[in-house]
Amino acid sequence: MPGFADSFWSADYAAGLGVLFGKLQQGVQENRQVLTVARMRAEAEELYGQKLGDIAPAADKLTGGFARDDGASVRKAYDGVRTEMEDAAKNHKKIAQSIRDLVVNPFARWCDAHETRIQESQDELQTRIKAHDRQAEAVKKLRSNYFNKCRLVEDIEEENKMAFQTAETSPKQPPNPNAPAIPEIKVSENKEEEDDEIYEIGDETYHTEAVKKILEHMLNTIKMGETKVPILGTYLNTSAGSDIVEYLQRYMNTTSVSYAERIGQDLIMNGFLRLVGNVGNTFANSSRMYYQWKPKAFQLAGVPEKKNPMSRTFSLPASPENAADSPVIGAVGEYLQGWGLNNQYPNETPADRLRREARETDDKYKAGVRKLDELRCELEEAILVHLKFLERCELDRLKAIKTVVLDFSGTIGNVIPSLQATVDRMILYQETVQPEGDLRYLLENYRTGQFAPKVVTYENYYNKVDEQTFGVDLEARARADKKRVPLIITNILTYLDNHYPDLEGDDARRGVWLVEVPLAQTHKLRAKINDGKSFTQETLSEFDVPTVASVLKLYLLELPDSLVSSHVYEIIRTIYNTPATDASEAARVNVLQQTLSQLRLTNIATLDACMNHFTRLIDLTSADEQYVVALATSLAPCILRPRTETSLTMEEKHAYRLIRDLFEHKGPIFSELKRMSTLSHSSSVTSNRPRAISTDESNRRAHMEERQRALLEKAGANPRGRATSPAPSPRHRRDRSVGGPETRFPIQTSPTATTDRHRTSMASLAGGVKRSSLEVPDSAGSGGPPPNELNGTNGDVKAEAEPIVEKRNSLNRNSARFERGRRVTLTSNAAAATPAEPIGEEDSTPTESHGVTLTDKPMDD
Template sequence: MANASDDIAPAADKVGGGFSRDDGASVRKAYDGVRTEMEDASRNHRKIAQSIRDLVVNPFARWCDAHESRIQDSQDELQARIKAHDRQVEVVKKLRSAYFNKCRLAEDIEEENKLAFQDPETSPKVNKNIPEIKVSPQKEEQEDEVYEIGDETYDAEQVKKILSHMMNTIKMGETKVPILGTYSNTSCGSDIVEYLQRHMGTTSVSYSERIGQDLVANGFLRLIGNVGNNFANSSKLFYQWRPKAFQISGIPDKKASISRTFSMPTSPESGSDSPVVGAVSEYLSGWNVLNNQHPNETPPERMRREARETDEKYKAGVKKLDELRCDLEEAMFIHLKFLERCELDRLKAIKTVVLDFSGTIGNVIPSLQSTVDHMILYQETIQPGGDLRYLLENYRTGRFAPKVVTYENYYNKVDEQTFGVDLEARARADKKRVPIIVTTLLTYLDHHYPDLEGDEARRGIWLAEVQLPQVHKLRAKVNNGKPFTPEILAEFDIPTIAHLLKLYLLELPGAFEQLWSI
């Protein structure tokens, strides 16, 4: 019985479901332990989340907003400068067109007046069917006329033979010029020089150019489609044979003679030999003497005055455009350097965020310490300087290539500007084989090379980083087409002067294409 009661007693302590009271207490205890651990884990997770939010997410979000605002503000400022520059480019184009048109109109009116007051015997518009009465004294006077061409002098009969042979031999055609129209009876400068060397025995290109310039000076040729009236050996420069050349040589002019009056036909089929005579007629038809501020002016004088006025406006427009371009280049350099600093700051911020995040979770959850160690190891591989250099080397767009819009004088004068002018034209204006600015800068550097210690220091002045505004400041002082004294250069350091020469070469027409071809 004793053994049976011992067996029955524990069974009596069992409750429904087959568990004893002791088993229920242990379950509750285990449940309480698990709940406590879960509550602790939940508090830790909330603490981690709050720490991540306060120490990582919110600061980084504020930094991102400020970073975006900085980038956008700099870009907006640069875009405003670009738009101002583009607007001025369009203004300069219109001013250039107006200036060239005024000069062309003045030139055509002068040509009209010359033809209008010629004697019937010398006018090219004489009807061949009408008998001509030639006065012998006038003929003798005409034959006695002497022309100086090159180093020789020729009488009228010799010049007639020369011009006749030239105009029958040299290729002659039509040349279309934007804005101004189409010119007939034109030949390029290289063809004329080739003829002179082959048939007139000129020994050098320079002497051939002298003869060509004499042909221009004597009124046989004129430069078209370009500024000025200088003769040069170039396949891109075209010269029109003037009516005087046809008159003396006796060759019929393919171009219709210019009308002596300003009246124009109204029918569209009846065109004009001059592309701007219609504009002249329209201008003179609206001319009111009573409203004229210069009542004593003749039409040619008025045209010349208006040409001078448009010339001054055009010069001022080009000068303003050049200043805007220099300011824009300086702003672009500042913007790019600012972006470089911003990108470096962004890489450093990413590195800091990774480090703060790993430190936040590592201080609260010791079990994640191994993961945190790996994160710290990975963030060590982030090198802002090296990553920035990789971006610059792989995503660069090209070298600094400034493009200058220069003032183009109708009469081929380049006396008022130095930078951006064709090298040959600048040397011709300076009457030197090398432009004066190049020789002046190199001479100044040669005199100051002995002050530098060693070849490394001398080489360093060409490689030193110089602020572009400083170079532009010196450029503005010497960009007037005139020789300058070393006293102007003495205000600046040697690297700035060396970079001014580099800038001059970069701003030469076609310098960018030649640089890329090297």
């Protein structure tokens, strides 16, 4: 049964937690209802006891009755009834006191503590989510600033190139009075640049024409006036911050004051407004803070600007570059900055300044992404801890209610046997309470999704992926590593292969992938290797083996798309929803081959490496069916996820069934996928001449040798004939992986032969020997002659040699062969030699060897 830690996740973290806390708050209300029932029952019992106790005194007030008759039997009956009334009053008061002591008081204290725990968890998680969301918004702004700076750098570089070309191609000539003036050319260029500029205001982007219309309407609608500032003078064309916010809410449909303030701040950043009379340049919704509309706004909107009349008062320009930027004396800091007294880079050119600002914004953007990633990891860790804690709290609450009902019925049953029928019914109600079933019902009906972290990656402007490893697209990561399988997967699987023999027993080796590693420990290892660069085995050796396996599962979960792409999820759903028939298994494997062939080569190779690792782990540790089911269930969200998690997809088991089929039919599926990828590559690298593709691959090498002999004979008969066609490039062919010492758990991206798996316990093989003795022998044994040994001088193959030897030495029967894609002639009279018949078939698939080690060659295409 899944728990809270696997059930209440969502893309924004808040939605899933909102559903959970809604149900937990409902549980708090249920506690109050149970407490109200118990409290009111105690009050009712107390009141009933008091009423019963009032019966006897009321009867005694009547004189002249049974008090005068001491020995009558009727008097005894009356006294018995009267006594029963008094005893009943005492019993009911005792029931009321028992309910208060055993139910109301302890359960009230527990309910208060439970409500406090729920509220504290909710407040803490809300605080962390808000901090994460604020940082995400900051990262968006930093990314926008960084991209804008990069665009400006590109623009000024293009301008410099054009300027240099004009200077080189046009020699200096005396000025021509008929030539157009230089300022007119500059104005036209600036106009073109302004027309192409894009402004970001709030959450929207506007072109220049849209901004012109907005500014024109604002300047004609918002109230403007003059603002007097002590010492500095009078500012013209000013508007209060509250007036601007009122306009934005009325005409631009801003949803809140904070969003309107963001738009006002963007108007300041784009050079349309500036704060007057205060330090800084922050926009706020205040009637006491005034903002001056800058000349840029009037020029862009085409609205005439109100300027200061000419006076004899001496005034300093606000900026020496553009004295019309302000009608009054500028601030002292702006004035000094204009003269270069407060400039940190006095000799900096505009191009250098833009490049420096681009670097600075890039650094800020990187730092923001790293901080966001840290906040996200801390948030996920906190959510995971709180989810487990809240699950225990909810289970304890259900058990507490069960105990309350039992105590409530016990207080009544122990005092009044006459209410045994009521007590029996209450006990029946108590027995029907099932805490585990109620918890399962909550999970089945209110789950929002499994743990699927969404990584915000650093997006380099030049499409480089050397800053991060986790969350980066799989093919982009593989291309950066220049490997078909990303280095992180290869290194982790190799590390696990080397350290499986160090574990004690097959149970410990199988349990590596099922141990629940704390997310904080996994994130600690993730932070060490999340730099986009290769890492050594020593980095992994600082952590235990289950943590290394857990970080690989986390890497697959944080991919933008699952290893088996979500684009084929509907196809896989259709495959497993098809009714089963007698030939359904073979047909299903065939359809799975066609479906997986749509994936990218990187995904296929990575999936092959992972499945090879897990199938060998299952075989060599003699895993039972229960372990295979648990392993497939644990790996299902890492291998295949739907594009959007819904209540239907959470209940589907298609990913689990796909992994079981990959475990069971790994050889046929990946052999066919490898053949398909080879054919597609061959068709892309050969000439455009149409050539029929043979579906029979059994005698491909023999047919190729016959074709070469025919070409040689034709060349001997007609020396001036067409030259032989070059052999296909063998660079993508990988017969066998070579490398260092073979281990029991190699990583293979190529499929192995579909032979029967031999289940052998690693403990039985590894007992009392070193790691080098853990190699798995081939099925044919270790003896036998060398595969390339020849008998005599005639080049014949030994009779006792295997067919593989005959296939590989069949090249000696030809007078020519191909090496590294080139034709090599062995004898001078090759054309006249009589061709011999080919021996055997092509060794297209290497025999299964449990000790082959992956050598992942660089990716050529």
